[in-house]
Amino acid sequence: APPVNPALSSQLKELSESEGGLLDRRMFFDPEIYKVELERVFARSWSFLCHESQLAKAGDFFSTYIGADPVVVTRQRDGSISAVLNSCRHRGMKVCRADWGNAKAFTCTYHGWSYSTDGSLVSVPREEYAYYNEIDKSKLGLLRVPQVQSYKGLVFGCFDPEAPSLVDFLGDMTYYLDILLDRVDGGTEVISGVHKWKMRGNWKLAAEQFSGDNYHTISSHISVLLSEFPPEAADAFVNIDGLEINPAEGHGIGVMYSPTGAPFSAGSSEAILRWRDETRQESINRLGKERVEGMSWTHANVFPNFSYLHDSSVLRVWMPKSPTEMEAWSWCIVDKKAPQEVKNAWRTQAIRHFSPGGTWEQDDGENWSYCSGAGGQEGVVTRLSKLHVEMGVGHERSHPTLPGKVSHTYSEQNQRSLYRRWAEFMAAESWKDISVPVRTTEVIDRSDMAKAGES
Ligand code: FES
Ligand code: FE
Structure with missing residues (x-):
C-alpha cells in the first residue's frame, strides 16, 4: 500500500523511477534476487578456488565453495587439478569435512561410500547384500566441476561448460x-x-x-x-x-x-x-x-x-x-x-x-x-x-x-x-x-612457473 503522506509518496515515486547511476537496494537483501544470483552469476562465472601451492603433492586437497555450492579441489596423480561437488550421491553428506589435507580417497562417514579423489565412486559397503550387485557405480560419482584452470598459480573453477576459457574471461x-x-x-x-x-x-x-x-x-x-x-x-x-x-x-x-x-x-x-x-x-x-x-x-x-x-x-x-x-x-x-x-x-x-x-x-x-x-x-x-x-x-x-x-x-x-x-x-x-572481454594485451607464458592444472 502506498504511504499516506502525499508529499512523501511523490518523493518516493520520483526516487523509485530515477534511472541511470542509481542502485536499487533490493540487490543487497532480497532473498529472491539472491537465489537467482547463485544460479545466474555463481553457477556460470569463473570462481577463485585456491592457490596451486596449496596442492603441492598428489592427493592434496582444499575444501571451498563456488557460490553456495561446496567443492573440493584436488591435485591428481597425473599432476592435473580437478574439483568435485563435496556432496555424497547417497544422502548428501559432505564427503570431505576437513578444510585441507592429503587423501587417497574421500570416504563418506555416513554409510561409507568411497570416492576416488577425481570423484569416481569406487566402493559401496556390502554391495552384494545391500544392492544385489545391481548398483551402477559409474553413474554415481561426485558431480564434477567441468572447468578447472589456473592463471599463474591461481586456480579457478566454473560450473558452466559453455563458459569461455579463464584467460578469455579475465581479458x-x-x-x-x-x-x-x-x-x-x-x-x-x-x-x-x-x-x-x-x-x-x-x-x-x-x-x-x-x-x-x-x-x-x-x-x-x-x-x-x-x-x-x-x-x-x-x-x-x-x-x-x-x-x-x-x-x-x-x-x-x-x-x-x-x-x-x-x-x-x-x-x-x-x-x-x-x-x-x-x-x-x-x-x-x-x-x-x-x-x-x-x-x-x-x-x-x-x-x-x-x-x-x-x-x-x-x-x-x-x-x-x-x-x-x-x-x-x-x-x-x-x-x-x-x-x-x-x-x-x-x-x-x-x-x-x-x-x-x-x-x-x-x-x-x-x-x-x-x-x-x-x-x-x-x-x-x-x-x-x-x-x-x-x-x-x-x-x-x-x-x-x-x-x-x-x-x-x-x-x-x-x-x-x-x-x-x-x-x-x-x-x-x-x-x-554474455559478452567476452576483448583482449588487447598478450598473456606472457612463463616456463619458470607452475603450469595450468586443467581437467
Ligand atoms: Fe554418503 Fe550415505 S550419505 S554414504
Ligand atoms: Fe577499506
Missing part, C-alpha cells in the same frame, strides 16, 4: 594480475592457513569496494592512518595520486602512484622494502617500469567475488552465505623465492592490517554490516530510495599505455562496471547472451 585483467603474480622468477605461493570470518553484509558490497573504492579510505580509515603513520604520510594518503582502471567489464583495479614510496613504505617492514629493492630490476625486466615503479599499491576485484591487495599480500573471496551475510576467506600471498624473513614480514603485515582483528579490516566490516543486514534496508520506505553510484560519470578515458578505461582515483567507474556485469549475468539465459 586484460591479466595485465594487472601480473603485478601481483609475475614479479619474480618462480612466481608466488600462499602461506599455510586461511583466515575465515563471517560478517553481516551482502557480498557485493565488499567486492565493489575492492574493485574501485579508494574514496572510503580517507574517511573510514582515517583513524588508522593517523595512528599508524607519521602525519606527513597520512596527509600524502589523502592527497594520493592514482587511477581506477576498468580493464574489462566487471573486473576493477585501483593503483596508487607513490614515487617517494610514502606512505606505503611507512607501513612496510625493512625486510619487505629491502626485498623490493633487491628484486626491482628483475621485476622491471619482466613487467616494465610502469607496472613496477608506478603502481606501488593496488586493490582489485576479479568478477564476481575474488579480491586482492598488492603489496598487502592479501587474497580474498567474499563467500555469499545469505542475502545479508558473507564469509570472508583470506590468504597471505608471497613471492615464492623470497627469504623466510620477508615472508614472515608479509604475514605479520597482512594480519596486522587485513585479518579479522586487522586495523583496516574492522572499519570495512562495520560499514558493510550497516549497509545491508544491520542497516534496516528492508524497511518499507528505506528500500525504495535508491543509492547514488555516479562519481566520475563521463570522466572515464583511455590511457596512452595502460589497457582499459581509466579514471581519477576518486571514481566509481569500477563499481558501475561490476554492477553492469552483474546485471548482464542476471538477465542472460546462457553464456550466448
Whole structure:
C-alpha cells in the first residue's frame, strides 16, 4: 500500500523511477534476487578456488565453495587439478569435512561410500547384500566441476561448460594480475592457513569496494592512518595520486602512484622494502617500469567475488552465505623465492592490517554490516530510495599505455562496471547472451612457473 503522506509518496515515486547511476537496494537483501544470483552469476562465472601451492603433492586437497555450492579441489596423480561437488550421491553428506589435507580417497562417514579423489565412486559397503550387485557405480560419482584452470598459480573453477576459457574471461585483467603474480622468477605461493570470518553484509558490497573504492579510505580509515603513520604520510594518503582502471567489464583495479614510496613504505617492514629493492630490476625486466615503479599499491576485484591487495599480500573471496551475510576467506600471498624473513614480514603485515582483528579490516566490516543486514534496508520506505553510484560519470578515458578505461582515483567507474556485469549475468539465459572481454594485451607464458592444472 502506498504511504499516506502525499508529499512523501511523490518523493518516493520520483526516487523509485530515477534511472541511470542509481542502485536499487533490493540487490543487497532480497532473498529472491539472491537465489537467482547463485544460479545466474555463481553457477556460470569463473570462481577463485585456491592457490596451486596449496596442492603441492598428489592427493592434496582444499575444501571451498563456488557460490553456495561446496567443492573440493584436488591435485591428481597425473599432476592435473580437478574439483568435485563435496556432496555424497547417497544422502548428501559432505564427503570431505576437513578444510585441507592429503587423501587417497574421500570416504563418506555416513554409510561409507568411497570416492576416488577425481570423484569416481569406487566402493559401496556390502554391495552384494545391500544392492544385489545391481548398483551402477559409474553413474554415481561426485558431480564434477567441468572447468578447472589456473592463471599463474591461481586456480579457478566454473560450473558452466559453455563458459569461455579463464584467460578469455579475465581479458586484460591479466595485465594487472601480473603485478601481483609475475614479479619474480618462480612466481608466488600462499602461506599455510586461511583466515575465515563471517560478517553481516551482502557480498557485493565488499567486492565493489575492492574493485574501485579508494574514496572510503580517507574517511573510514582515517583513524588508522593517523595512528599508524607519521602525519606527513597520512596527509600524502589523502592527497594520493592514482587511477581506477576498468580493464574489462566487471573486473576493477585501483593503483596508487607513490614515487617517494610514502606512505606505503611507512607501513612496510625493512625486510619487505629491502626485498623490493633487491628484486626491482628483475621485476622491471619482466613487467616494465610502469607496472613496477608506478603502481606501488593496488586493490582489485576479479568478477564476481575474488579480491586482492598488492603489496598487502592479501587474497580474498567474499563467500555469499545469505542475502545479508558473507564469509570472508583470506590468504597471505608471497613471492615464492623470497627469504623466510620477508615472508614472515608479509604475514605479520597482512594480519596486522587485513585479518579479522586487522586495523583496516574492522572499519570495512562495520560499514558493510550497516549497509545491508544491520542497516534496516528492508524497511518499507528505506528500500525504495535508491543509492547514488555516479562519481566520475563521463570522466572515464583511455590511457596512452595502460589497457582499459581509466579514471581519477576518486571514481566509481569500477563499481558501475561490476554492477553492469552483474546485471548482464542476471538477465542472460546462457553464456550466448554474455559478452567476452576483448583482449588487447598478450598473456606472457612463463616456463619458470607452475603450469595450468586443467581437467
Ligand atoms: Fe554418503 Fe550415505 S550419505 S554414504
Ligand atoms: Fe577499506
